[in-house]
Amino acid sequence: MNLFASIRVALVALRVNFLRSALAMLGIIIGVASVIVLVSISEGTKRAVEAQIDSFGASLLIIRPGSSIFGGRRGGAGSASPLTDLDVRAVREEIAGLSGVSGEVRTSVTAVFGGVNWTTSATGVNADYFDARGWIVDEGRAFSAAEDESGRRYAVIGQTLVNELFDGASPVGQSLRVRGQPFEVIGTVEPKGETSWGQDQDDVIFLPLETARSRLGAGVRGPTRDPVQTIYADVSAGEDTDRVIADIQDLLRIRRDIAPGAVDDFSVASLAEFIRARNETENQLGLLLAVGAGIVLLVGGIGIMNIMLVSVTERTREIGLRLAVGAKRRDIRNQFLIESIVLCLIGGGLGLVAGIGGTSVYANVGQLDIAVSPLIVGVAVGASLFVGVFFGLYPAQRASRLNPIDALRFE
Amino acid sequence: MSALIDCRNLTKTYEMGDTTINALAGVSITINQGEYVAVMGASGSGKSTFMNLLGALDTPTSGELQVAGNRLSQLNADALADFRSGSIGFVFQQFNLLPRTPAVENVALPLVYAGVPAAERNRRALARLEQVGLAERSHHHPKQLSGGQQQRVAIARALVNDPAIILADEPTGALDSRTSEEVMAIFDQLNREGITIILVTHEQDVADHAKRQLVFRDGLVVEDRS
Numbered sequence: 001m002n003l004f005a006s007i008r009v010a011l012v013a014l015r016v017n018f019l020r021s022a023l024a025m026l027g028i029i030i031g032v033a034s035v036i037v038l039v040s041i042s043e044g045t046k047r048a049v050e051a052q053i054d055s056f057g058a059s060l061l062i063i064r065p066g067s068s069i070f071g072g073r074r075g076g077a078g079s080a081s082p083l084t085d086l087d088v089r090a091v092r093e094e095i096a097g098l099s100g101v102s103g104e105v106r107t108s109v110t111a112v113f114g115g116v117n118w119t120t121s122a123t124g125v126n127a128d129y130f131d132a133r134g135w136i137v138d139e140g141r142a143f144s145a146a147e148d149e150s151g152r153r154y155a156v157i158g159q160t161l162v163n164e165l166f167d168g169a170s171p172v173g174q175s176l177r178v179r180g181q182p183f184e185v186i187g188t189v190e191p192k193g194e195t196s197w198g199q200d201q202d203d204v205i206f207l208p209l210e211t212a213r214s215r216l217g218a219g220v221r222g223p224t225r226d227p228v229q230t231i232y233a234d235v236s237a238g239e240d241t242d243r244v245i246a247d248i249q250d251l252l253r254i255r256r257d258i259a260p261g262a263v264d265d266f267s268v269a270s271l272a273e274f275i276r277a278r279n280e281t282e283n284q285l286g287l288l289l290a291v292g293a294g295i296v297l298l299v300g301g302i303g304i305m306n307i308m309l310v311s312v313t314e315r316t317r318e319i320g321l322r323l324a325v326g327a328k329r330r331d332i333r334n335q336f337l338i339e340s341i342v343l344c345l346i347g348g349g350l351g352l353v354a355g356i357g358g359t360s361v362y363a364n365v366g367q368l369d370i371a372v373s374p375l376i377v378g379v380a381v382g383a384s385l386f387v388g389v390f391f392g393l394y395p396a397q398r399a400s401r402l403n404p405i406d407a408l409r410f411e
Numbered sequence: 412m413s414a415l416i417d418c419r420n421l422t423k424t425y426e427m428g429d430t431t432i433n434a435l436a437g438v439s440i441t442i443n444q445g446e447y448v449a450v451m452g453a454s455g456s457g458k459s460t461f462m463n464l465l466g467a468l469d470t471p472t473s474g475e476l477q478v479a480g481n482r483l484s485q486l487n488a489d490a491l492a493d494f495r496s497g498s499i500g501f502v503f504q505q506f507n508l509l510p511r512t513p514a515v516e517n518v519a520l521p522l523v524y525a526g527v528p529a530a531e532r533n534r535r536a537l538a539r540l541e542q543v544g545l546a547e548r549s550h551h552h553p554k555q556l557s558g559g560q561q562q563r564v565a566i567a568r569a570l571v572n573d574p575a576i577i578l579a580d581e582p583t584g585a586l587d588s589r590t591s592e593e594v595m596a597i598f599d600q601l602n603r604e605g606i607t608i609i610l611v612t613h614e615q616d617v618a619d620h621a622k623r624q625l626v627f628r629d630g631l632v633v634e635d636r637s
Binding site: 016321323325 | 466468496507529
């Protein structure tokens with residue numbers, strides 16, 4: 001008996017018991033649909049995390065002072081002496097494999113333009129900052145290295161400022177006032193949107209580092225000259241991030257005079273690693289959900305096996321007749337196996353449709369960029385094929401081992 | 412000429428709980444090509460068991476059985492399937508047609524397992540339906556046919572593989588007497604064409620169509636009259 005004829009026989013048999021077939025499929029439909037939805041959401045979340053890492057600068061290192069230890073008493077975070085312009089220069093000049101290094105100081109200010117004011121973060125940075133953190137100037141220009149040391153009152157502003165102070169009009173060449181001092185807007189940067197913890201990254205004014213310190217007092221604390229709060233260092237493509245981190249640690253330990261064996265009073269962290277670690281729990285949750293979906297599929301498979309056993313029992317006389325007119329055992333086995341596979345593939349197909357539908361509903365409601373990947377579709381179809389074979393084999397074997405006369409006489 | 416069917420000391424025992432039932436207690440008999448044999452006896456006499464062994468639907472407990480040149484005890488499951496496909500046509504009391512399947516496809520079923528292509532299957536099945544007088548009903552489902560017509564479809568199915576032997580187990584058991592006569596007329600005609608026919612019955616007027624009558628009692632042939 002050829003495959004096509006077997007499939008036709010299987011379809012007829014499934015149609016005869018339509019409701020029963022549909023109920024048996026339900027487990028497979030739910031299983032496949034939930035696998036697709038859960039894996040797609042998990043993939044979508046992972047992509048969102050990667051996009052976020054990209055928006056920060058995927059290869060960015062963050063260097064901050066840590067806690068001081070004074071007479072055995074440990075201070076809080078940032079209590080150690082600040083990093084300085086000299087540290088920035090040392091990292092820039094002595095560490096190989098970095099494509100941009102910038103200090104950063106921040107302070108909260110109220111910016112005024114015309115009759116409108118807006119409280120925002122004034123961020124003093126070096127010229128390298130924009131490249132290192134992936135900020136793209138979309139109008140005007142950023143300031144140069146010479147300008148960031150000169151203390152000129154230049155400002156590069158984020159999209160939120162453009163909207164709030166300039167009502168969306170071009171601000172380049174305008175002058176806004178911060179703490180009573182005029183700053184010339186020389187450029188704007190492309191929007192980056194919110195971070196995953198809801199902070200608006202575009203609500204920012206970038207100023208030359210020296211300007212922010214001397215005019216606004218940003219980051220100035222204690223007697224240290226030329227302090228910076230944070231140093232950002234961008235690792236060049238293809239460089240070993242761990243090696244660069246180790247080099248920076250060695251350099252800063254010497255510069256900050258830390259004895260061998262003593263604990264660092266600063267930290268060098270990779271932002272990408274930080275975000276990935278933060279999302280590790282979410283990944284584990286995704287795995288858990290996938291396992292759950294797998295269990296649903298398993299239960300669906302048991303349902304298929306159950307219904308196939310019922311079908312074999314019901315059609316025992318038919319099996320006897322087929323054996324009597326010359327069917328071989330493998331013909332009988334294949335017939336029931338194909339029936340089980342057809343049942344599972346139809347269920348898998350319906351589950352696929354439901355899963356794609358469910359995913360797009362979720363994506364619309366959650367405003368997420370989620371797509372069902374072809375790989376998942378392949379996995380779903382493969383899984384239903386596997387369930388069909390795995391759970392169909394035992395009933396099919398049982399049917400094929402019937403003794404012809406016992407089967408014919410079965411009541 | 413060697414016998415078409417040759418059985419020597421054939422036995423079949425069933426275990427029913429702790430009692431053993433001797434369905435066949437040592438039957439030795441030969442049947443030649445072209446014979447028309449009625450197998451008779453009370454229920455439980457072993458006549459159906461004998462038929463099932465001849466058609467390889469069941470295996471004997473002991474003894475030798477040779478049918479159409481095949482020593483059945485030496486064949487494996489696949490070879491027995493080939494034997495049933497090539498040498499035997501079965502007709503059952505309850506017709507055993509596939510429901511929801513047109514007559515022509517029921518008739519063609521043995522050809523499916525014999526590996527005959529679809530167009531050829533259809534041609535041969537229609538020819539056999541014509542032979543039993545049902546050509547115009549080839550696309551009716553069993554439910555749309557009378558009992559006698561269903562049995563004629565079953566006979567067409569038994570014939571479609573050109574078997575050496577037709578084995579019919581109470582072929583008129585579910586039919587009224589007029590329809591029985593129609594069905595028996597078909598068997599008579601087939602026998603005249605040279606096909607060996609063995610039918611199990613407990614009705615004397617059906618058995619009278621046959622040229623030889625074997626009477627079973629307690630698992631043994633007690634009468635063999637021609």
